[in-house]
Structures are given as C-alpha cells and as structure tokens.
Amino acid sequence: MKVKNYVLVMVLFLLNTATMLAQEKTITGTVTSVVDALPLPGVSVIVKGTTRGAQTDFDGNYSIKASANETLVFSYVGNKTVEELVGNRSTINVALQEDVASLEEVVIEAYRTSTAEKSNIASTTITAKTVEARPNASFAQTLQGQVAGLNITTGNGQPGGDSQINLRGVSSLSGNTEPLFIIDGVPVDEDNFRSLNPNDIESLSVLKDAGATAIYGNRGANGVVLIKTKRGSYNSGLKINYIGTSSFSVLQNHDYNLMNSREELQLEKDFGSGFGATLSDAELAIRAQQTNTDWLDVFFGTGLTQSHTLNLSSGGENINSFTSFGYTDQEGILKKASTLKRFNFRSNINGKSSNDKFNYGTSFTFNYSESNEPNSIDGAAGTVNRNFVLGANQSLPYISPASYIPGEGANIPVVFANTPLFLLDRRDTYTRREDEIKIIANVNASYKITDNLTFRTSFGGDFTDEQLLRVEAPNSFNANLFALTGDNTPGFSDQDSRRSVALNFNNSLTWSKVFADKHSLEVSLFTEYFKAHRRSFGFRQLGFDPATFSPGDGAAFVDDNANDDFYVDTGRASVRDAGLFSYFGYVDYDYDSKYGFSATVRRDASYRFSASNRWGTFWSVAGRWNISNEAFMEDSIFDQLKLRASYGTTGNQRIIDVVGQFAYFAGPDLTENFFNTGAQYGGVNGLSVGQIGNNDLKWETIIQGNIGLDFALLSNRLRGSFDVYQRNTEDLFVSTPIAPSLNGGVTGINANVGELQNSGFDVELHYDLFKSKEEGGLNVTLNVVGNYNKQEIVSLGAGGDQPLTRRVGGVIGELFVAPYMGVNPANGNLLFLDIDGNLTEDITTNDQRATGKNIFPDYQGSFGLDADYKNFFFTAQFNYTIGVYRSDFDLQGYLDPSAIGQFRHSRDILRAWTQPGDITDIPSLNATNTSDEFLSDRNIRNSDYLRLRFIQFGYNVPKKVLDKIGFTSFRAFVSGENIVTWSKWRGFDAEALNPSQNRYPTPKTYSVGIEFGF
C-alpha cells in the first residue's frame, strides 16, 4: 500500500504545487452510510472553496491533501452533505445520512441514465449487493423473485443451467419470450450465462414498460435487462477485494412415500409379476434383508462448490480500471455426471481527456468453462439406458449397485429391472463435455462537441466458442446394445465445434439544454447495426479400439474397410448469419422536476423478413407528474410521489423460440419455399420437399400501456412502486394448422394470426420496520415483490380454436383434460366425467375440455427482510407462485401397475381397489381403462409453492479491528438457497415449466463465504 500512496502523493504534488507550500497534509478516511454501515463508493470529497477534490473508491476510502484550516465537503447523491474541519486530524471517517428531500437514485434507462425523480419509465434496478456471493452459477437464478413481474423458472439442476425468464407474462405462443439482455452495451445470448461471473455485476436494471423498451424496437418485446459490470473510479488508490464461497448442494425432498425392498418384492409377489413373484416368503425376506438400495442416494449426492473472485481497481486522474479474476468449480447433485468449472477474467477501463470532453471506456471479459452436462434428461424422460434421473427415481430397491461390474457393461442382461445397472455403466463410460470460451467486449466513446451536443459510439461483440464432445466407450452397455451384428469395436465419438459472434455497433448524437432554469430538453438520434455469424462443424466417428481408447482422442478410431459398413463416419457443418439495422431517437422534456414527457420512435429492419415485411416502426410516449414536488404537497406524509404513464409498441422478430443458446439464428428465412437434398429412398441421395414458406411473415407487435406510481413516505421508511399494465401481442405468431393432406404431411406453419393479452400489476414495497439513528443499532427492512398476470388468447385468426391445443379466451399451454372422478367401487376402474357431465369409464379425446389451467403462475413474487444489528446482518427471501398446474408423471410412474416388476412404486399403490365395495383413491391394479388417465386430469397437480429461497446470516468485522489488521472490510456469512418449500406438489422440485418426469431437479444449497478488501 505504501507504493500506492506514494504515487498518489506525487500526482497531487504535481497538481497542487501552490498549496504544497501551505503545509498540506494527507487526510484519509472511509465514508459509510448510516443506514447499513456499508462503505459508500463514489462520494465526492472536495476541499471547500477550492477545485481540489477526490472520490471515495469502491470501499468508501478516500485520500486527499488539505491543510488544518480547510474544510472537507462530503457529498453524495441522495445523502445529506457533511462538512468537516480538518483541524489536526489525519483520518476523517464520515457516515452519511440519507437526505430524504433529494433522493436522487440513478435510474438506468435505455441508452441513457436518469434520476428516480425524472425517470418516466417502469423499471427496477438490482445492485451488486443482491447478486454477489450467491452460489448460483447463473445470475439469472439469483434474480428470481427480486423484480416484480420477472418470472424466472429454473427447471434444471445442471450448474449454470438455463432458466426460463418471462417479464409480465408470456407474450408469444411460438416466438421468443425472453427479455433482451444487454451487458455493458452488448446484446448477449439470453440462454447462456453459465460462463459469466455474477460477482462482476454492478447493477441489473429491468426495463418493463413500453416507455422504456420501445426504443429497442423489434428486440424489446419481452422487456430489456441492462447489466452493468463493476468499474474503477477516478482518483482512487489500488483496492483489492476478494469474495470466496464454499457450498454444498443436496437434493430437495420429495413426498412420494416410496417403497423399500421388502415392500416392492411383496407387491410383485402379490401381483404375480417380476422377481418378487418367483420368490418364496423366506427367499423374499432374505433378499429384502440383503439388498435395500435407495437409488436416489446412488445417483444423487452432495455437490461441492467453491468459488473465488478477486477484484482489483484503481484510478488516476484520467484513467481508471477494474480487473477481476474468478474461478468456480461446481458439482451438480447428479454424482460424477454434472459439473461446471469456469475461469473468468474481466478488465474494464475508463478514460477521459483532462477537459472532460472526451470519455471512453472498454469492457472486456474472457471466460472459459468446462461443463459435464448429462443429456437425455429433459424431453427423454423414459430412456432407461440414458436418463440418470430415471435410474435414481424409478430403480427397484432390491437391485444392488454391487451387481454392476465396471467394464462389464456389455454383459448386463437387458431387462427393465436392470435399469440402474445400465445407468451406472453409462455414468462410467459416457462422456459429454462442453468446453466454452465466451468473450464479451465493448468499446465506447463519447465526445462533447459543444456544451449541449454529445456524440457517442459503442461497438461490442458477444463471442462464443463451444466444443462439444460426446463419446460412448467401446466396452459400454449402450455401445454394445446397439452395435451392428458382428461389430466388435463399437462406440461413437461426436465432436462438434460451434462458434458464434454477434456484433453490435451503435452511434448517437445527443443534444440537451436547460431553458430558463426550469425547462430541460434532451433529444437523441441513433443508428444501430447488428450482425451475427454462426459456424459449426462436427463429425461422428464410429468404432474404437479399446486398447487406445480415450474420450476425445483419435488414436482409437477404427477406419472404414471393404468388408462392412460398420465404421462409416459422418460429417456435418452449418453456416448461418443474422442481422438487424435500425435508426431511432428519443425526446425527453422536464419542467421543473414536476412534469416530464418523453417519446421514442424506432425504425427497424430484420433479415428475417427481407422477402416480406422488412421494415417496422415502433414508438412510445411516456409522461410523469411528480406530485410530491407540488406546493400543495409540502406538508404531506409523502417524501416522494410520482405518477407515471406510458403507451407504445415494441416488436418481436425472434419468431421461432428455440430453447438454448444460439437461438437467434433459428428460422432465418421462413418466408421461402425450399427443397432439400440428401439421403432419400434406399439411402440414395435425392430431392425432397423442405420448408413450406409463408411469404407474409412479419414481427409480432406488442402494444403496452402502463400506469405506475412511485412513492416514498413516512420519512422515507415506506418506499415502493405500483404498476398496472396491459400488453397485447398483435400479429401473434401461431403455429397455424394446415392440412397435412394438402401439405405433404406438414401440420402447421408459423403465421401472424391472432392476438394475446397479458394484463396485471407489479408491486414493490420496502418498509423500514426499525431504523436506527445510530451506528450499530437495529435496522430491519421488510420487502415485498409481487406480480399478478392474467393471460388471455384474444383471437386465433380465421382458423379459430385449435382443438386440444388452444382456444380463444383460453390461456397459453392450457390443459385440455376430462375430470378424473376417482375409482368405481364396483369394479376398480377409473371414473371420469364425459363432455356431457356424465360419469363414465370410457373417455375419448372428445371428452377433453378446456380447464383454464396452465403451468404459468397467476401470482408470483417474494417477500422477506433485511436486518442488521451491531455488526451482524441477516437476509431472508421467500418466493411464492400461485396458480400453477403441472402434470406429475413421476407420481404416475410410481402408481403404474404395469410397471410392477420393472420399476419402483409408491406405498400409495397398496390402497388399490381389490374387491367390489372398496372405496379408495387408487384404481384396481387390473383396471382395464388406465390408459384413459392421460386424457384426464388424474396426473395434474397444483404446484403452487412457498419457498425459503434465500437466507443469509453474516458478520462484518468492526472497523477498529480492521484498521489494526490493515483491511478495509471483512465479512463472513453463511447462506442457504431453496432451504424449505411448502407445497402440495409431491415431487423434488415444485418449480419448473414442464411436466415432471425424471427431470433434473434444482438443489438445496448451503454456503459459507468470506469477503474482504484492503
């Protein structure tokens, strides 16, 4: 630290020669906030009456030269200014108090920033404090429940797995429904955050209403999330900060009441099917005693995670930098099969000319990750030889893991009862690895041409290089199972290289001026150019020599020969480009911080519609009234009261929703008719019909109105906002049915028909239950975040309702089922209500009816509290969803009589009907109409939940101690994620946007962490 101070002294020395003669001394100190005792970065420290100044750095520290008779002025937006006479002190620590009157929280808006007072838009900003040091590899998971209206669902326990993110409902039926994510000015792939380090994030702003998003035109339809990463500050010394966490993750609980070995064998014996049926009572007892395996414990286990982030920041007069290194090693709860290791590097630099006219900045992050990500789980629920979760959930308890002999997979007898052995073998012999390099880089510059006119430019890119390796070893069960007859060296290696780069180039001119002190006007004009390229290639090699086999290496590859076609390899490659071009602008006017008005307009062209409707225009208007700034409000309880309203349009050109990364290349030219070449009859190359084009395609248009109220009252103790909205999606993309007879077997084509409406409200409340005036007192803040959203399909075009799929007046993904009415006491069959309301045992698709139920919540959000006392701090967050209906096919499997002898069951099945007169909820094991259950709601469960999503308890080492040991901050904490869930849902994870069937549940995670700076 000596060196640092020396340099700083030199700088000040050169700049302040004159005062040097007046015997200046160096004053240092830390500025903290009275509210939470946390350091305040960016506080301006000025020597009163001079131009000498400094800013506090990231940890609230400052250093400035002043003489004894001078006064230091500490000022910071939203806080009362403090003046301190230097006197004979060399250390001046200051605690700033919030200034209710001038609360000027910075609001990050599209392409600009504003203040809480002058912002016209609906948005929510989350700060680093919330995102930091959480054990979720993807920051999207951490965001859950933090922003009203932002519904984040993670239905996948893979570390860094993709989350589904919807803002204010699902706005499209077949198009992309996730918000646009922009990191430091670079639009990025919203489905791939696994490689990014959440600890680098400074703030996350979610833009919700049309006033905020219309300027993103045909990319802003689903809202916009602006992410800013941490940066250095000018005139600050070297600061080093470290955050480290260690976590362990375990499977969440289930409530399926599963059978043990004895019970399962007895069930088989009683039913007369499976291994149990071949045993005498004595043999059965012995087997049950010998082997009672809970396969959940074999396939799932404790996943360990460690994560380290080291930040360095420093700043000189005209340049500052922020550098961060991160390393994370995370194990998923699926043992041996699911991991994420990543290395992160970030360098953010700001610079400026000494007259402040020219500013520039760069953001650069390089990330490398290695994931072992098991496949064949989502959407491959029933593959007994590939889905590890199936092995965990459904394997018979009387089978022992010891029956699997490593290396002998090829000899496992093929019966369903051996499912866990197939999967143990797969775990040992199958490789699926994704190595990814992710670079996000941006350079931006601005120049003040005149006092009123500024030119800005920003150029950035999102680069992803993914190497996918999938290898099935030659001695594995699967390779041998599906080997061609006579192939003694089976197995395959798929290696794929996928690379994408998306470039964004934005230029703007902004003119702003204040007239007559009270009228502020700002006008900006922009052009934006976006171009993305995706290249991929790969091959499938068949055949390995076991002697030299090693996954990913070619030494063992067996070549094709003249005798057979066992080892014919295949190659693949694809080239895709995407592009957008736009020009747009906004006008923003403020009158005396009382009234404000803004308007945006954007002209957008998309490559997708080059042959149909290339250009679209999107616009918005927004206004506000700062009621609390009116004279008549002077003595009211309101510290702030602002009414906002906005109306406008955005577009969605991402017409095909492909889940997973690289989605923006999907459906590039759906307007055109194509033929395909390739293997046809007999495997001979030929020609066949490819795509049927829709030459009338265009973007979806979302028309959104929003009225909101921002308020702070009771001396700022109660703060919050309330927004009501209505979002109508017009020219809705719907996979419109077309007759397969007329269209060569094709059943649907995407077309712009129909209209969808989402309407509801967002509410956000923070209340300081206890607010201490002194440092170390008790502070408790209660937080409530909530959203209600109602979906309605307003129109489906000329075709009208689509039977069993969707209907006008219905909701997205509506469940069409007949009510299940229980068990017929007479014969044990299932009873249903037919379409006419009569009890029946036999239903058809004609009896399936609309229920109004779907998997998307009506209400969702969170509540919780933040508290601190002395040096302890505590946070708790409960998330909830209401109105979620979801199929539980795991439960269906546990109750399936036809799986007796093959898979595990729930004890519930013991309640099955056995003789006439039995009143029970479980049908006869020999019921003859069980297959009708899939037309009914028998397996549909309410999956509403209340979950203790996050809890944290920690301790800040007191300043006195820190000073002695040379640290500026030091805290330690323990935390938990998904700790308790209250739900009627019986499965492992109430949260997901899919029916549950052998999916990879999200875990429960406990962490300990430390953070320190010096």
Place this chain on the structure above:
Amino acid sequence: MRNIYKLLSVCLVFTVVSCNDAIEIDQPGRLGADNAFQSVVDLKSGLLGAYDFLDTTSEIGYTSAVTDESFRGRDNGGQNSNTQNFNINSNNGYVFNIWTRNYGAIGMANRIIAAAETLDRAEDPDLYDHVVGQAYAIRAFSHFQILTYFSTDYTNDAALAGILLTEPTSDIFASVARSTNGEFYAQITSDLTTASSLINGTDADTSGVTFMGQDFITALRARMAAYRGQYAAADGFAASLLANYPIADQAQYFSMYDDADFTEVIFSLERATGDTYDDQGTSGTGYAGSLWAFIDATAGGGPFMEISRSTFNIMNGTSDVRLPRAVNLAESSIDPTYASNPNFLNDDVLIVWKYPGSNGQPLMNDLKIFRSAEMLLIRAEAAADANQLGVAAGFIKELRDARFGAPQPLPAYASQTEAFGGILDERRLELLFEGHRWVDLKRLGNRGNRAIDRDAKECSLLAGCTLGNDDFRFTLPIPLSETTANSAAEQNPGY
C-alpha cells in the same frame, strides 16, 4: 480533436453504408422450390424423395397391436397400451403416420408430375416416362392406402375415402372435403393405366423389385379388386402374377425375411443403412423390427411386444416354416403353463423374428408390400366368393404344402362361411406382422365368422378380448391435425 471528428465520420459512414449487409442475407445451402426441377435427372432425384415417404411400419405396428397378432411383452414400458385396449383416438400416432406418410408421397408425386410438364421430355424420353410413370404409381398406391385405412366400407362406392389430390397444393391454408370411394377408385384406376403406359424404362437405379414396375401395378389392381369384391378381375390379375412368381419353398420363405430371397416378392420397400428409417421406431417410421423389440430380436433385445399366445398356439408344435420365422424359438422362453402362471409376462417370452435385421443392422428389413402368397390367397377368396369351395380349398392346400414342406390334407369347407373362415385363418399366419389382419377382419370377418381372437390369459390384462367386425374402430379416425386445419374433412363415425 480533428482526429476524433474523422473517427466520428468513419463511424457514421460505416453505419449508413453497411446496413444492407445486415438485413439482406441469403442463408447458404438453400435450394429454392422454383429451382428444384431443372432436368429429367432432377425428376429422378425427386422420385427417390417420393418413395422415401412410403412406409408401412405404422400400418404393420397398428395392425399387430390392435388385433390378435401381438401382446405386450416382457419389457413393455407402456408401449401400445392404448391401441391394445382399443383406445383409438384421433390423435393416435399410428393413425397420424399412416395419413401423413401417404400424403407426403402423394404430394411429392404430384410435384414430380407437375414439374415434368415444364421439362422437355426429349432430353431423355426413356427416363422421363419411367420416372413420371412411377410417380403415378406412387400416387395410386398411397391413395389406395388412405382408402384402405380411412374408408368405412370398401365395397360401397358412395362411402367416403380421403382427400383426393392430383396436383400440387396452391393454397396451403385450403380446406378440401373428402372424396368418395368411387372417385378414389376411378382416379387410382386411371393413374395405374397411365403408370402402366409409361413404366418401361431401362434405368437400373429405379427398376427392380424395390421399385414400382408393371407387376406392382398388376398386384395393386388384384388387391384393390379383391377389396372391392370384384373377384373375377382380382382372380385374373392374381393368376397372371402367379405365373411368374411361384410360391417359395421353406428355405426360400425363411430367407425372404432376411432380405436374401426374392422368389415370391412382387414389390417391397427397400430399407438401407443411412436412409430416413435407419433408426429405432417403436411406434412406426423406423426399423420394422423395432415395432416389437428395442434392440434386436433376441432374449436380451428388449422385447416389448411379443407374438400373441393365440397365434403362437396355432403353429406351436407343427413343422410350419412360418413358426420359426415368426418366433425366434432359440431365444424365446416358452412356458407351457403360461395360462396358470401369474408371472407369465416374465416367464413366457415369445420373440418376434420376422424382421431379424439385415446389412448387420438388427431389426432393419425391407417391407414386403406384395408377395405371390397374397395373390394365391386372393385366388382362394375369389373361388370362395364364386362358391367354388373345392377350388378355394385347393389354393389353401397349395400354400400349406409349401409352408409345411410336405403335403397337407385338403381342407373340407362345408359352406362359403367356412371357406372364408379358412382363408382368414390362413391369411392370419401367412401375412402375420405384414399389416393385413385388421383389414382382413374388417372386410371378411363377418363372411368368415372370424373376429379378433385373443388368448384368454392376455384378455385378462386388457380392456377387451375382441371387437365386433362392424365396430367403428375398424375404420381409423381422420387425424386430429387434419380435422383441425381442414374444416371440410368429415370425421369418421364414432370418433
């Protein structure tokens, strides 16, 4: 600061000039529909695409599951449960595949026929006719498949068939009503006449037993005439084919299903490594053998459907070559006490062996569409229909002699009903797992007093033992995806 202005100018110029390269993008590797057919050789490429749609695994799989051909096997994980329990809905997967595969073929055939009119036949008249003729033949075959599975009554020309399509679709959103059987028969007859007049080419790539030639046309005419009850014509077509396609002996019969003998094969669909169907297809559109087993036709091959006990019991213990061809006896576990064994699903495992695999690929075999044995049985039907019961018995004996490898007793039919019953019994064994049983019971069940005949043990695990031959489920529902989009398409009764 001059430099900054220069930089700014560059930025501005770049954005304005380069905008078109972002929004006018032609993705590589696209073949526009307008450029697809430019020469006669392109027509031939397209013909391979039309053939590629033809696939009868869904017909075979559906028939096997819904009738008495098969029963749930040891490794069944719910496969075919609906179909076995006669739960046939308009969103049944087999039904969808039968409809869409055939309309895929019709659509492609129509494109070839239409594109041919824009090309110069003189470029290669021999190939031109050969290809276009086969396009007509494909269109006829697929229309007949549609009629077979979706018409209520083959003998009623006024009954509804499917959507009759003879040219490429101009309005993809159109609704078109179903045509009658009479209209279908007329178009099929006309298409076959056209095909017959054109298919004479010498192109080796599109000729042979796996391509539609003159004999295919005759065989289709024979089957169609028999289904319509026009037995005189049917007998003539069948007889003419039998002159060239003898009934296979036991060895030939056995290796026919290894795709190694073609003595009695009139037409089969080729299945080869790397084609569209080179994959598992447990509910159709994959390897035919994967309709019964996951991996291969052995004990460890994951048999999820097995030969039904009722069919197996007929052949068990005889020297009928159809037994070892239908069942992999070496790999099966045959439990003589299955009827009293509660664990019979695990102990009595009868592995289907009709699609053992070829070219090293287990379960992948050609799909037999027309064999001379069917022609012989058509002749027997024709004789029975004409009340020539002895003649009918003679044809049955001829077939049984060949299958048993030794002379068999001449059946004695006391009535037409008995004769049709005997013919149905023989067809049940001869055409087992080839997609005939359901159609045969539909059209002849009442005449022969036969119905779906399941083993009592199997019945105990199913919703029903049998289904009346007049039940509405002997006609498939028009798929939901068709009726959803095509409001003019009338649904079949009962659905």
